[in-house]
Amino acid sequence: MAVSIIEALNIIDQNILSNITTEFIDIEDSLGLIVANDIVSKVDLPKFDNSAMDGYALNSKYLLNSLKTQKEVIYAGNKTLPSLSDAEAIRIMTGAPVPKEADIVVPIEMIEFDGDFIKVPSNFKSGANIRLMGEELKSGSVCIKKGEEINSYSIALLASQGIEKIEVYKKPKVSIISSGNELKRHEDQNIGSFDIYNSNTPMLKARAKSLNCDSFSIATSSDEKVALKNIISNSLHSNLIVTTGGASVGDKDLTKEVLLELGMKYLFEKVDIKPGKPTSLGIIDKTYILILPGNPTAAMINFELFGKFIIQKLKQSSKPYHLIAKTHISDDFKLKSGKYSVILGYFDGKSFNPTSHQSPNFLSPLKDVNSFLITKPEIDKIEKDENINIIMLDGISESLKIESIFVF
Missing domain, CATH: 3.40.980.10 (MoaB/Mog-like domain)
Incomplete structure (x- = not known):
């Protein structure tokens, strides 16, 4: 039966x-594979306090002062970090480490120059335009969970941690x-x-x-x-x-x-x-x-x-289930009732468009299909403005309410 x-x-x-079973593999070769164990971060992200833009680094308590500028410029990748004296500012580039005496970076377009001195607006709060050490990810925290599928951006995250190989399911x-x-x-x-x-x-x-x-x-x-x-x-x-x-x-x-x-x-x-x-x-x-x-x-x-x-x-993916999208059908659609039926179509981001031929032995319409819907036996028509559920071919989900696989 x-x-x-x-x-x-x-x-x-x-x-x-x-x-x-599992294997250890270079991160560059791990695309699409499933992580076998939680991966723990080795370093903070960011690794150090750094500037979010080009500008001048200074201490916010001197905002109302005329600040003397140092001749040095701090670039990303600098091996040493200069110190700031009272009422001093220093030119800094995006991604460069922030001196410990500074707590804000003022964008260069908001600076008023007067020889070796600058004036800045007073409406900046401590921490402005500084990416703080560990604000994205703390060392020792889980950065990728067991069961996650590695994508291109997972590989970027792993590389940022100095991780060379990971354990994945074959x-x-x-x-x-x-x-x-x-x-x-x-x-x-x-x-x-x-x-x-x-x-x-x-x-x-x-x-x-x-x-x-x-x-x-x-x-x-x-x-x-x-x-x-x-x-x-x-x-x-x-x-x-x-x-x-x-x-x-x-x-x-x-x-x-x-x-x-x-x-x-x-x-x-x-x-x-x-x-x-x-x-x-x-x-x-x-x-x-x-x-x-x-x-x-x-x-x-x-x-x-x-x-x-x-x-x-x-x-062993943590997202094994079908991805359901909610939309409406592009036009009234009639079908033969009495069976659970699958209707193939294309979701264009606004509505679901059934393929013109739904015969089980037709091949040519399949190349344009990216989704489908499933109707219950009592349904013989879907009206244009009705809200419907469709199943996306390339989507996956952590959970699924099983009844949601049907059109409504």
Whole structure:
């Protein structure tokens, strides 16, 4: 019996356990990887009191005085720091260390010059235009938490701490297998009149790679049990195997039969969703098996809804859940009621625009899709001004109210 979408997501949330080990890696090579332990800062940020702009450093108690200027200029990177006497000011550049006697920096455009002396406005308070030592980050505090995904700016933060290597979880290994005698590889230019190019395997391999997995496309399998069994058996080193095709009840749809013979146990079998009802999830030893339909749109939708979630759990990310955005639809949209349905579209920052073709075997609309919505069986129309929930393809979240996956 098919499970509901919510049941399928809950099963993934509660049952996907990762046995992926860790490794130490150079920070420059850590982009997209998940941090295995809290990372503690080694130095204060800023490391010392420094100027937030070009100007003159002075003590605020002399604001009403005519201040003598030193001839020196303090630059970022200076090895020594001059001292200030009473009623003195010194030229300072952005990022340069502030003398301990100074507690404000006055912007140069607000200075009145009179030979070697300056006058400054009196409306500055102590601390003005000075970035204080440790005001951003204190030495010994956690700067990146376990489970966070490293991005370009995380790497900048790590570099600012003098950190060379960090401990991260290794990338999940994902194998993509498509079955069907009619499928030919895209580089094969000599195909029969009724053969078709295999688009699912390159699509899902690329998507898994974009989710920072080590993804492998396995040679397209024919609809023969021995060949299919050999290919799957040789892929059980992976953390996740994704199959497309051979998932329904046709005479040549052998994928599930072969998987059961290899010892697969179902976590769920079939989902009440349109398109993609044959979608199923199982496990052989420690390898998870996501079984997807062969139609490209159906495969894409169910990979985004379930496969991405599985991968985020395997990665041990602290943000494994789908990102929900609230918006409205660009125009009235009619659909056939009676099923839980997925509508693909493009969110332009203002509204959700459904794709013109929603057929499960259409491929060309997918390149423009960045989001989708899920309707309940009783819904046959979404009106233009109604507030709706959509799921973003590239977003992730720390938490998810499961009911919010539906359009409303």
